[in-house]
Amino acid sequence: MKIEFRGLEENRAQILIEDADPAFVNALRRTLLADVPKMAIEDVEFHLGPIRGEDGEEYESVTPLFDEIIAHRLGLVPIPTDLELFVPRDRCESCEGEGCTNCTIMYSLNQKGPGTVFSKDLKPIGDLHFAPVEPDIPIVKLGEGQAVLIYSTAILGTGHQHAKWQAVQAVAYKYYPILEFDPKDKALDESVANVCPVNILEAGDGGFRVTDIEKCTLCKLCEEKSEGRIKVKGDPTRFLFHFETDGSLTAHDVLLKGLEILQEKFAGVAENVGALT
Ligand SMILES: [Zn+2]
Known part of the structure; x- marks a missing residue:
């Protein structure tokens, strides 16, 4: 698994988690909410x-x-x-x-x-x-x-x-967006690009393109408008994870502590599994 900061401020962070699954990412979310003191x-x-x-x-x-x-x-x-x-x-x-x-x-x-x-x-x-x-x-x-x-x-x-005693607010994640389409498809014109609520689609002479895929909210409006010429999917192994703190702790410290707590919990489980065999 890989964790990379996409944006880090004193009180908020956006991270990219790769080679993971929804269960792990949700465990991290719950740990940040409930276990970081x-x-x-x-x-x-x-x-x-x-x-x-x-x-x-x-x-x-x-x-x-x-x-x-x-x-x-x-x-x-x-x-x-x-x-x-x-x-x-x-x-x-x-x-x-x-x-x-x-x-x-x-x-x-x-x-x-x-x-x-x-x-x-x-x-x-x-x-x-x-x-x-x-x-x-x-x-x-x-x-x-x-x-x-x-x-x-x-x-x-x-x-x-x-x-x-909750150190974080607004902890949420989404699957990493994937948009599949043929950039040369003439049916993908401005009327399709304009339905995007976060304005990340562009139709021009160079073909159809996405400007910032990470802003995609997976709303599928473009898929609907293009009658399926654009396929919107989420990658279940990559996640964009976002959280904010109330200022008691920095976003960096909260994440480190959260991962440390998770690590201890998993180590505890591994130890108990070992005792069973
Ligand atoms: Zn004391």
Whole structure:
């Protein structure tokens, strides 16, 4: 099997997988969704009662949203994750689940109204590298005299446990498109080329041609319009695979981790098969 990057950005990647089959590619998709760990806010503690500001004013610790909604929103804020550094809290040997710098990031949020509280107001206690990746996610809008004081902790988890620990979104793949036709066929004219919704067909003096086969969505509109003169197929051994991350991890790191997890799983299966014989 061969994997090649077709496009790689910080938070998204397009890869070409060759010499594979749909079962493997789907296993990779599911692993990226459910098994690659990342950090997310898990515990949120709200200060109750009045909050005194630096100006001496007294604020009510109330907001227009229920605490549960705010906690849920904080859970979805992408938290920068270093998979080399962190271990799951329930398996942390240094603190045995109590919470320490190997398994937990602590944050505080202290804002007074009126105004909107954003994800950037979630301040890491200690290492400032762990400030939320996206600064401008609105959390709650505070009214006059309202304030919020929160202490929260982020821990490592996986998409299996809760979607807030899902490192990737929009994970999808398609068979590598194959278009078969006779380029010299006079019936393949502009009226056929124009039905393509992604504009990759060209009819000209040089004959009929495809400009960028990888953009083909296998919609078969050209096959229909050309009355079968163009045959659209998908190659079941080659796949164009695409995914995005929420910024907690880079697309590159997510893919490497996903492949590593798959490798471990397959090794486990191989070992058990060996034990049976
Ligand atoms: Zn720990």
